Amino acid sequence: MSIAAAPPTTTPPTTTAPAPADATPRPVGPTNLAPTPTTRPAGPDQLAGQVPSGFTLSAKAKAHGTWARISYATNSTSLSVRISDHQPILKNGVWTEPYMDGIIGPEIVEPYKGKMYYDAMGLLPGTTYYFVVTVPTGVNQVPVQAVGTFTTLHRTLTITFDSVHVTNDSDKGAKGAGEFTFWFNVNGKQIATISKDISSDSSYAFKVDGKPLTVTIPDVLNNDIPFGVQVFEDDIQSWDTCGHFLLPGDVWDGKAVDQENECGTWLGMTDQYSAAPGQWKIGYGHQESTPIDFTMAPWKSSVHLTISGTITAVWA
Numbered sequence: 602m603s604i605a606a607a608p609p610t611t612t613p614p615t616t617t618a619p620a621p622a623d624a625t626p627r628p629v630g631p632t633n634l635a636p637t638p639t640t641r642p643a644g645p646d647q648l649a650g651q652v653p654s655g656f657t658l659s660a661k662a663k664a665h666g667t668w669a670r671i672s673y674a675t676n677s678t679s680l681s682v683r684i685s686d687h688q689p690i691l692k693n694g695v696w697t698e699p700y701m702d703g704i705i706g707p708e709i710v711e712p713y714k715g716k717m718y719y720d721a722m723g724l725l726p727g728t729t730y731y732f733v734v735t736v737p738t739g740v741n742q743v744p745v746q747a748v749g750t751f752t753t754l755h756r757t758l759t760i761t762f763d764s765v766h767v768t769n770d771s772d773k774g775a776k777g778a779g780e781f782t783f784w785f786n787v788n789g790k791q792i793a794t795i796s797k798d799i800s801s802d803s804s805y806a807f808k809v810d811g812k813p814l815t816v817t818i819p820d821v822l823n824n825d826i827p828f829g830v831q832v833f834e835d836d837i838q839s840w841d842t843c844g845h846f847l848l849p850g851d852v853w854d855g856k857a858v859d860q861e862n863e864c865g866t867w868l869g870m871t872d873q874y875s876a877a878p879g880q881w882k883i884g885y886g887h888q889e890s891t892p893i894d895f896t897m898a899p900w901k902s903s904v905h906l907t908i909s910g911t912i913t914a915v916w917a
């Protein structure tokens with residue numbers, strides 16, 4: 602596993618003008634978004650009576666999937682960062698967000714040596730945002746701001762059902778290994794069926810055609826992804842009639858069967874991947890590229906087993 606995008610290790614530029622000579626092409630908005638206040642198309646220098654504040658500022662953004670890092674350089678001891686999905690406008694010489702309800706911020710940031718950045722968390726994937734960084738200045742001083750835009754990365758989700766560990770196959774003594782059938786369902790679709798005899802205190806790694814049991818879902822934006830496993834342990838004898846239950850060879854209709862009788866044991870287990878941005882969990886925020894492990898186990902049953910799997914988000 603790896604974090605896809607390591608934090609920048611380079612020190613941000615320490616001069617203010619012109620724009621920082623970073624190698625990253627600065628995205629261009631629908632209209633001219635000035636990269637630094639020094640290239641402001643109109644405003645401060647046309648405002649009568651304003652004097653330079655002496656503050657310097659430059660800023661740039663690096664977008665991830667659900668967060669972005671705004672790196673800046675300034676000689677100010679304080680500044681504010683505002684992130685919005687609305688394009689800022691230049692009004693009376695000041696960059697402002699038209700709806701004044703930024704998605705994030707304004708956050709007051711106090712720069713100190715070694716941490717000249719602000720991480721905007723809780724963003725949506727595949728979405729364009731704008732940032733406005735502002736150094737507080739006096740009313741008679743030329744505003745010191747940096748603006749820019751970035752687009753968060755798209756998410757491709759991979760769900761892998763790794764293995765099952767059976768602690769009790771429900772088939773006592775000489776009845777032999779449990780005769781299991783597993784139906785796998787992801788996002789409302791059956792993706793695989795596997796039948797396998799597995800005895801108590803043993804594990805089985807799921808394979809389909811010799812490959813891991815994996816499903817990939819492209820471009821997961823803000824929709825949660827449900828998934829589940831249906832299990833049947835077969836005890837059918839020749840004289841039993843179990844016609845209306847899910848049986849090997851059937852297609853799972855999505856209804857969870859939770860039943861135990863002389864014909865066998867049916868279990869339904871479900872879980873879901875939450876697409877909402879999170880901050881401090883594995884698989885979210887700074888750890889958004891770290892695989893999430895999951896397990897599923899029935900609560901009450903003569904069959905005791907645990908299914909293990911992994912969910913991985915890839916951002917591009």
Ligand SMILES: [Ca+2]
Binds near residue numbers: 866
């Ligand atoms: Ca049984």
Ligand SMILES: [Ca+2]
Binds near residue numbers: 772778779780835836
């Ligand atoms: Ca059995």
